[in-house]
Amino acid sequence: MAGDKYLTFNNGQKMPLIGVGTWQASDEEIETAIDAALEAGYRHIDTAPVYGNEPAIGRVLKRWLDAGKVKREELFIVTKLPPISNRPHEVEPTIKKSLADLQLDYVDLYLIHTPFTLNINEDGSFKVDAEGLLEVDPTTNHAATWVEMEKLVEKGLAKSIGVSNFSKDQVARLLNNCKIRPANNQIEHHVYLQQRDLVDFCKAENVSVTAYSPLGSKGIAAFNAGAGIVRDLPDLMDIPEVKEIAAAHGKSPAQVLLRWIIDTGLCAIPKSTNPARLKQNLDVFDFKLSDEEVAKLLALDKNIRVCDFAFFHGVERHPEFTFKNQYTK
Ligand code: A2P
Numbered sequence: 534m535a536g537d538k539y540l541t542f543n544n545g546q547k548m549p550l551i552g553v554g555t556w557q558a559s560d561e562e563i564e565t566a567i568d569a570a571l572e573a574g575y576r577h578i579d580t581a582p583v584y585g586n587e588p589a590i591g592r593v594l595k596r597w598l599d600a601g602k603v604k605r606e607e608l609f610i611v612t613k614l615p616p617i618s619n620r621p622h623e624v625e626p627t628i629k630k631s632l633a634d635l636q637l638d639y640v641d642l643y644l645i646h647t648p649f650t651l652n653i654n655e656d657g658s659f660k661v662d663a664e665g666l667l668e669v670d671p672t673t674n675h676a677a678t679w680v681e682m683e684k685l686v687e688k689g690l691a692k693s694i695g696v697s698n699f700s701k702d703q704v705a706r707l708l709n710n711c712k713i714r715p716a717n718n719q720i721e722h723h724v725y726l727q728q729r730d731l732v733d734f735c736k737a738e739n740v741s742v743t744a745y746s747p748l749g750s751k752g753i754a755a756f757n758a759g760a761g762i763v764r765d766l767p768d769l770m771d772i773p774e775v776k777e778i779a780a781a782h783g784k785s786p787a788q789v790l791l792r793w794i795i796d797t798g799l800c801a802i803p804k805s806t807n808p809a810r811l812k813q814n815l816d817v818f819d820f821k822l823s824d825e826e827v828a829k830l831l832a833l834d835k836n837i838r839v840c841d842f843a844f845f846h847g848v849e850r851h852p853e854f855t856f857k858n859q860y861t862k
Contacts, residue, residue: 548577548609551803555580559586581615581646610637641692650670651848719743729834
């Protein structure tokens with residue numbers, strides 16, 4: 534039943550419950566992966582300028598749209614205002630650049646990517662201070678940025694607008710200062726980082742939640758290593774309770790992790806560039822977890838944050854930074 538595969542926003546727009554995540558995939562990888570994802574039936578694609586793959590995704594979308602293999606209204610494309618572009622005057626030119634790269638007239642959902650802002654040099658490189666730390670822009674004003682986000686809806690450049698990586702306080706502040714309520718908050722969410730307080734608050738306020746890194750983002754290790762950061766991250770697909778539930782349903786641990794997110798009322802955007810795993814991650818609509826199984830997974834929460842933005846050395850000095858975790862003081 535189609536209704537089972539979509540979540541409805543506070544403005545009536547429908548978002549497919551499973552989308553394909555695209556962080557940490559090279560240009561070549563992503564063209565093949567997006568092609569395979571569309572073939573597998575994905576219609577929800579999540580990207581961002583900071584992933585560096587919008588032009589590649591745009592090329593695939595254009596091929597599919599031009600060939601009539603998919604209609605624009607069947608697609609749900611999400612992209613984001615990057616951390617270097619949170620100043621109000623940067624909002625419209627930045628979405629226009631994304632739209633040009635994606636070869637689209639509008640996106641379905643446009644998110645403020647992070648609550649913090651970083652400064653860049655004229656050549657686009659990050660500004661670094663004398664200590665080698667990234668220079669933050671402490672003047673970030675979410676309400677002022679949001680006024681410009683709202684204009685994107687009025688101009689037809691984005692169907693819906695939302696935020697990403699926002700804390701409960703940050704969402705609450707925005708709700709008190711907006712004309713258009715955020716439709717979505719995209720956050721790290723999986724069995725080991727459930728952020729129940731934030732999720733329950735968003736749900737109560739009718740702000741839908743998308744779970745990024747729903748499988749624990751194994752790929753982040755390489756990204757962290759590139760920034761000189763070593764983390765001993767858990768393998769969510771190896772948790773005994775997850776494996777036990779998977780065996781009971783004849784499904785994989787990844788499918789159980791995703792179904793749990795859907796069964797608790799959220800969307801998920803698992804990343805994969807592997808055609809078989811892409812298929813597997815979308816094949817989660819023919820089973821459901823029992824209340825007991827959902828509860829068993831809810832009890833696993835350990836507050837283990839995989840994406841703590843430590844790869845942006847110095848970002849923790851920004852007044853809107855809230856990502857302290859088990860590794861940072
Ligand atoms: P790959 O792209 O090779 O499939 P997350 O979405 O939490 O960031 O997790 C993405 C990571 O999990 C990637 O390393 C991806 O690798 C891997 N992955 C994605 N789907 C599955 C799956 N069904 N089973 C095992 N690993 C998966």
